[in-house]
Amino acid sequence: MRPTLVLLANHATRILLITLVGGFLALALARLAPGFGVDEREFDARLSEDTRAAIRQSHDSERNIFHFYFTWLSGLAHGELGVSPSLNQPVRLLLAERLPVTMKLLAWGLLVGWGMGFGLAVPLAFVRGCAYELGANAFATLFLCIPAAVLALFFLLTRSPSALVVGLVIFPKVFRYARTLLRQTAMLPHVLTARAKGLSGIRIFLWHYLSPAAPQWLALLAVSLSLALSAAVPVEVVCDLPGIGQLAWKAAMARDMYLLVCLTGIVTLATVMTKSAVELLGEFCRVRI
Template sequence: MRGLSRSLLQFVCTVLLGALLSASLVRFAPGYGMTEDLLDTRLSSLTPIDPAPSLSAYYVQFLAGYVRGDLGQSATLGRPVRDLVAERAPTTLTGVAIGLTLAWTASSLLSFTSLYSPALSLSLTAISAGILQCVPAGIVALLLFLLGWHSAPGAGLAAGILVYPRIAQYLMQLIAQAWQSPHVVHARAKGLTEWRVFLRHVLPVCAPQLLSLLGLSLILSLGALIPVEAILDVPGIGQLAWQAALARDLNLLVNITVLITALVTCSNLLLELCGNALRGEVR
């Protein structure tokens, strides 16, 4: 119980700190409060420049809004942040789901080949991950655009391609280490089949780390989707974050930061709890 409350406190603090950090970065960024309307020759006077509220005043106002359930208004799009996020979240979540499924499936398939030919499996992983790691997110997105994949599944595919190298390399290392562990060597010496050893002895040992890797891959895919959605013009949270950053849309950017921080912290928390439970079982 105490552990759970500590984790919850940690969650709240991380989210609040993330929001404050994001607000500080946007508030003090050059060009804050400036819009292209200010160069409109049809206007004789400048549209009043945002009086730039102090960071502390903004933050108090922001938290008070949260307590009331009001996420505020986007300065550049002139719409409630809640609506913007609600409209775009399904697109990004679809992208994340597709990306993670593809990356994990490909990595898992490669790791299974280690049952038959560890050397081939390691080589395939090193080559495929090495090549894909060198390709920038922008190039992957452009390639998919040229292939006509400028949609949420296309963004998901791009996220999968970008996240795959990290997952594949780590997964392969993890499994290779597990194959070397004394109890696995002992099990193989006793004549158990490779599949049985893999399922009964290798996977349970790797499970806690795999859960951590799952959390990490979620963060990576969300990060990858920001430039990908912006380039492919996919209307998701990533595209919204990109636009908000370019336009210095304080409220929108802080809310997106809070959303992503909450999502990542929450999933990490859950995975940690699952990992702890598994570790107990393995012991």
């Protein structure tokens, strides 16, 4: 019991530290980027000197990133995420409205990507050197070469569901990894023994291919999630989907510190938590096996 608790505590500490550092690094990058603290409204000739000065002063609290981060974290402890200066809306509200869009996009993307990648890889565990292998490899390589933004543009023009783009970005990686993993598993002694004993194909596949490699599959799932999150930004921008990917793009363009620190925190948290969950599950599977 005690080692499990220590393990969980270690993971929790790691998640917290990485998220905090990630948030700070995002702030530092935004602060150092050219154009920080500049507001395009300053260019509006209709504004008076006072208004322009007020606009400039509105960014004063963001200049010292240590102070800003500390204040933001204090607010976070009270459930306050701040107000986005570029969109003039509470960050919490913006996230609440946009997170479901991205979650849906990711869910469909993962489903499509895994469905295609895994679906194409499974037959290759049993057969080799045929036209199917050549075709499947070429198909996966093709999508590996096309940038997510170009795919998104194509899907936009053809009015196809944009979730497919995320799926097509993930699929080549899933396909290649799954193919290799399944082939390696097929050569393991226990699989050969099971075959020799005349067990059914489905049973061998489920119990002797998939189960022993569960930690690797889970690791692939974590990688897929990171890939899907990265793909969500260009897809949402090109297809004008109001998710957090599009929000991240707008925040970066406007050097919006409140949004950037929150979004980096969310993405880092999601990635690190998935990784930790996979590691913990892997550990659990290893112990069980």
